[in-house]
Amino acid sequence: MNDFWIILVGALVASSCSVLGCFLIVRKMTLIGDAISHSVLPGIVLAFLITGTRDSVPMLIGAAALGLLTVFLIQLFQSSGVQSDAAIGIVFTSLFATGIVLVSLYTQQIDFDLEHVLYGEIAYTPWNTMTIGGIGAGPKAVWIVGSCLILNLILIFLFFKQFKLVSFDPSLAAAMGIPVLFFHYLLMSLISLTTVASFDSVGSILVVGMLIIPAATAYLLSDRLSRMILVSIGVGILSSLIGYYSATVLDASISGCMVSSAALLFGLAFLFSPSHGLVSRFLKRRKSKESHS
Amino acid sequence: MNILDIITDPNTRWILLGTMFLGLSSGVIGSFAYLRKQSLLGDTLAHAALPGICVAFILTGVKSTSFFLIGAALAGLVAVFLISVLTRYSKIKQDAALGIVLSSFFGFGIVMLTQIQQSEYGNQSGLDTFLFGQTASMVMSDVYMMMTVSFILIFTCTVFFKEFKLLSFDPGFAKGMGLPVVFLDYFIMMLIVAAVVIGIQAVGVVLMASLLITPAVSARYWTERLHIMVILSGIFGMLSGVSGTLISTTVNDLPTGPLIVLSATVWFFFSMLFAPKRGVLSSVWRRVSTKKKYSLEQERRKGSHPS
Numbered sequence: 395m396n397d398f399w400i401i402l403v404g405a406l407v408a409s410s411c412s413v414l415g416c417f418l419i420v421r422k423m424t425l426i427g428d429a430i431s432h433s434v435l436p437g438i439v440l441a442f443l444i445t446g447t448r449d450s451v452p453m454l455i456g457a458a459a460l461g462l463l464t465v466f467l468i469q470l471f472q473s474s475g476v477q478s479d480a481a482i483g484i485v486f487t488s489l490f491a492t493g494i495v496l497v498s499l500y501t502q503q504i505d506f507d508l509e510h511v512l513y514g515e516i517a518y519t520p521w522n523t524m525t526i527g528g529i530g531a532g533p534k535a536v537w538i539v540g541s542c543l544i545l546n547l548i549l550i551f552l553f554f555k556q557f558k559l560v561s562f563d564p565s566l567a568a569a570m571g572i573p574v575l576f577f578h579y580l581l582m583s584l585i586s587l588t589t590v591a592s593f594d595s596v597g598s599i600l601v602v603g604m605l606i607i608p609a610a611t612a613y614l615l616s617d618r619l620s621r622m623i624l625v626s627i628g629v630g631i632l633s634s635l636i637g638y639y640s641a642t643v644l645d646a647s648i649s650g651c652m653v654s655s656a657a658l659l660f661g662l663a664f665l666f667s668p669s670h671g672l673v674s675r676f677l678k679r680r681k682s683k684e685s686h687s
Numbered sequence: 688m689n690i691l692d693i694i695t696d697p698n699t700r701w702i703l704l705g706t707m708f709l710g711l712s713s714g715v716i717g718s719f720a721y722l723r724k725q726s727l728l729g730d731t732l733a734h735a736a737l738p739g740i741c742v743a744f745i746l747t748g749v750k751s752t753s754f755f756l757i758g759a760a761l762a763g764l765v766a767v768f769l770i771s772v773l774t775r776y777s778k779i780k781q782d783a784a785l786g787i788v789l790s791s792f793f794g795f796g797i798v799m800l801t802q803i804q805q806s807e808y809g810n811q812s813g814l815d816t817f818l819f820g821q822t823a824s825m826v827m828s829d830v831y832m833m834m835t836v837s838f839i840l841i842f843t844c845t846v847f848f849k850e851f852k853l854l855s856f857d858p859g860f861a862k863g864m865g866l867p868v869v870f871l872d873y874f875i876m877m878l879i880v881a882a883v884v885i886g887i888q889a890v891g892v893v894l895m896a897s898l899l900i901t902p903a904v905s906a907r908y909w910t911e912r913l914h915i916m917v918i919l920s921g922i923f924g925m926l927s928g929v930s931g932t933l934i935s936t937t938v939n940d941l942p943t944g945p946l947i948v949l950s951a952t953v954w955f956f957f958s959m960l961f962a963p964k965r966g967v968l969s970s971v972w973r974r975v976s977t978k979k980k981y982s983l984e985q986e987r988r989k990g991s992h993p994s
Contacts, residue, residue, distance in 0.1 A: 424786040425727055432893055475965065476907075479782065480726040480900050487897030488952035491945035498942055599797060603790035610783050647801040653794025660787060664777055672776055 399520040401638050403535045404652055407592040408604045408630030410543035413550060414585050415609030416623045421561045425479065426468070426582070427605035429486035430589045431598040433464040435493030443500060450534070454590055461586025464489060465579070535596070542591045546584055550623075557581065558619055596649055603653035604630055611660045614667045629659055699936050705830040706928035706947060709889055710898060712837035713882045714924025715844050717899035718906060718917045720879055722855040724781070726903075728770075728876065730896035731789040732883040735766035737796030737892070741803060752829055756884050763880035766792060767873065829888060836885045840878055844917070851875065852913050890944030898924060901951040908962035923958075927951035 411427075418424045434457035441456030464485055471481035522534050550557060559567040560577045568574045585605075593601045612626035636659075637652030644651065665672050713729075720726055739762025743754045766788050773784040844851065853861040854871050862868045879899065886895045906920035931947030960967050 419780075419783055422780050422782050424783045425730075425789075428730070428786065428789065474959070474967065476904055477721065477724055477726065479724060480721055480904050483726050483730065483896045483900035484904060484952065484955060487894050487901070487948050490893055491897070491948035491952070494942060494945040495949065599790065599793055602786070603794050606783065606786040606790055610779060610787055613779070613783075614777060641798075644798070644802065645805055646798045650794045650797030650801065653790055654798055657787070657791030657794065660791070664773070670777055 396520040397638070399533050399536065400648065401635060403533065403539060403596065404600075404634030404638060404648070405631045406536065406539040406543055407596055407600060408608065408634045408652070408656075409627045410539060410546050410588050411592065411601060411604035412608035412612070412626035412630040413543075413546050413623055414581070414588060415605040416612065416619065416626050417557060417561050417581055418585070418605065419609045419613050420619065423478070424606050424610075425482055426465070427585060427589060428602045429468070429482045430461045430464055430586050431593055431601050433486040433489035433493075434458075434460045434586070434590055435490055436460060436496055439493055439496045439500075443496075450538070454538075457590040458583075458586055460489065461590055462579075462583060465582040465586065469578075538591050542588050546588060549580070549584065553577070553580075554620070561619075600649040600652055603656055604633075607653070607656040607660050608633065611656070611663045614660075614663045614670045617669070629656070633659055699932075701827055701830045702825055702943070703929060703932050705825055705833045706889060706932045706943070707925050708834050708837040708928075709886055710902070710924030710926070710928030710947070710951075711921045712840040712924075713886055713898040714902035714906075714920040714922070715841055715917055716875075716878050716882050717903040717924070718913075718920040719844070719851050719855055719875055720899055721903040721907065722913075723875070725876075725879075726900045727782070727785050727896060728767075728879055729883050729899035730893075731770070731785045731792075732763045732766055732880055733887055733892045733895040734789045734796075735762050735792040736884065736887055738762055738792055738799055739765075741796055741799035744803060745799070752888065753832075756832070756888075759884045759887060760880055762792065763883060764877065767876045767880060771872070771876075825888065833885045833889075836881055840882060841921075843878060847871075847874075848914070848917075855913075890947055894944050894948045897948040897951055898927075901948070901955050902927065905951075905955045905958040908958040908965045923951065923954050927954060 415424070415427070418426060437456035437458075437460030438453050441452040444456075445452045467485045468478070468481045471484065472478050476484070520533050556567070556572050556577055559570070559572060560574050560581075564574050567577075589598075589601050589605070592604075608626040608629040609622070611629045612622040615625050616622045633656035634652050636655040638648060640655060641648040641651035663671065666674065668674055717726075717729070720728060736759035739758035739760070740755045741758075742762075743758025744750065747754050769788050770781075770784045773779045773787065774781050779787070850861070850866055850871055853864070853866065854868065854875070858868055861871075882899065883895055886898055890898060902920045902923035903916075905923050906916045909919055910916050927947050927950040930950040932943055934950070935941045935943040935946045958966070961969075963969055
């Protein structure tokens with residue numbers, strides 16, 4: 395049963411991250427996920443210091459607030475003339491540094507495992523269960539990440555046209571009367587919510603990997619946004635399955651293995667994708683050369 | 688501890704010297720990275736160092752800084768190569784390539800780290816402190832290494848200043864002039880690898896990016912000329928290194944790496960607010976004074992042409 399829960403949590407994280415990752419890829423903002431997953435640290439620490447509990451609800455709120463602050467600051471610096479990648483770098487490093495300083499200032503009061511927050515282990519999720527009305531309802535992570543996934547899917551489905559237009563051609567979207575900034579912040583809020591909800595249970599490396607790699611794989615396999623989203627969900631779920639079983643064989647970190655198998659799938663797509671793969675393009679070129687000569 | 692004690696304490700003096708040179712050299716090379724829109728390359732390379740360090744540990748079986756540095760540098764070179772392959776041979780853009788390499792290398796590194804933990808090597812605690820950065824554990828030989836690498840970095844940037852400048856602003860023109868653009872491209876990235884490798888030990892994986900980015904962005908506020916920007920960026924980096932180290936030695940239990948980063952951030956905010964021309968305050972002042980001038984003129988016009 396534990397196997398099932400871990401794979402389920404991994405698949406849920408993978409699908410909710412990769413749906414959003416597709417939009418990040420086409421908007422060329424992939425590293426924002428990495429930034430958010432680091433800069434929420436002071437929010438988590440502050441929530442812990444204020445409430446004094448390790449309950450996940452205040453921590454989620456604190457982290458989500460910091461996620462939005464990160465996005466806001468990046469936007470602010472960018473509009474004042476700093477290049478976007480540098481703005482991302484400045485914001486997340488300074489917030490992360492603030493978090494570490496806070497942890498070391500209050501290290502006596504907090505029993506705070508920095509490593510656990512950053513490299514949280516998906517293997518422990520089956521034991522952190524929740525009960526609803528006295529009945530065991532399975533691991534908490536399944537509920538948190540699952541509701542996140544449902545929220546993402548509903549919003550993306552409802553506003554698919556708007557999100558698509560805003561990502562590909564923001565000026566056209568603005569001319570058509572779509573509130574571009576609103577959809578930008580909506581997408582960013584979904585990303586920070588998903589990041590925070592997932593890495594509370596599985597650690598940041600899995601979240602960052604799943605935001606970027608499956609979506610990039612799907613980007614190489616299809617030319618339509620809707621199909622790309624479906625493919626990336628498939629790749630995400632597949633890599634969490636392969637990752638889990640390879641982790642049991644190797645006896646290694648499950649999150650690490652899930653990311654590594656996603657990377658492996660990406661490598662396969664890079665080489666053998668029917669339309670954009672390295673090998674298929676090479677073969678095509680040779681064929682056309684032969685037909686010429 | 689007051690300032691005098693710190694300066695005279697030989698151990699702190701070494702660390703101070705190390706962080707000073709680290710800030711200087713990463714500030715200098717960071718300005719080129721910033722102009723070439725490769726600021727986050729440092730972040731990727733720092734994360735990519737993890738599997739390199741693990742391989743170095745598995746192969747040699749000892750926790751030695753120099754082997755770790757070699758492993759990290761080799762992993763960085765592989766990462767640089769993969770990033771350029773990804774962007775050149777597929778439609779993947781630079782930012783996604785950086786993200787893919789960052790997360791897959793780090794994920795793979797975590798797998799290896801857990802393998803090492805469970806194998807007969809036993810205690811791997813040295814590996815993760817290396818990743819989080821521990822300035823206090825730096826010894827004299829580390830500082831010598833940092834100084835040598837920094838010196839090489841600064842020297843190279845001075846010698847190749849003209850080529851790097853051309854490459855940063857107009858790579859197409861540089862190619863037309865007959866410069867080996869691809870080689871120079873790899874060369875700059877290799878210099879960034881070197882800066883990252885010496886920096887990881889002092890400030891850790893996550894915060895290394897900051898030393899490359901923040902001083903360069905701060906310097907950009909003050910000037911429109913590249914050589915002044917590079918010098919200023921080096922100075923900002925050096926000041927951040929020194930002030931971060933000094934604060935962490937006077938206040939107990941505060942880690943040096945994050946304090947260096949926060950000092951760099953303070954310099955960034957200072958530059959953003961007070962820089963002439965590009966700063967926030969000066970642009971506000973300009974707007975207000977233009978408005979005032981305009982309304983004065985309007986009034987004068989009204990006075991002279993009563994309609």
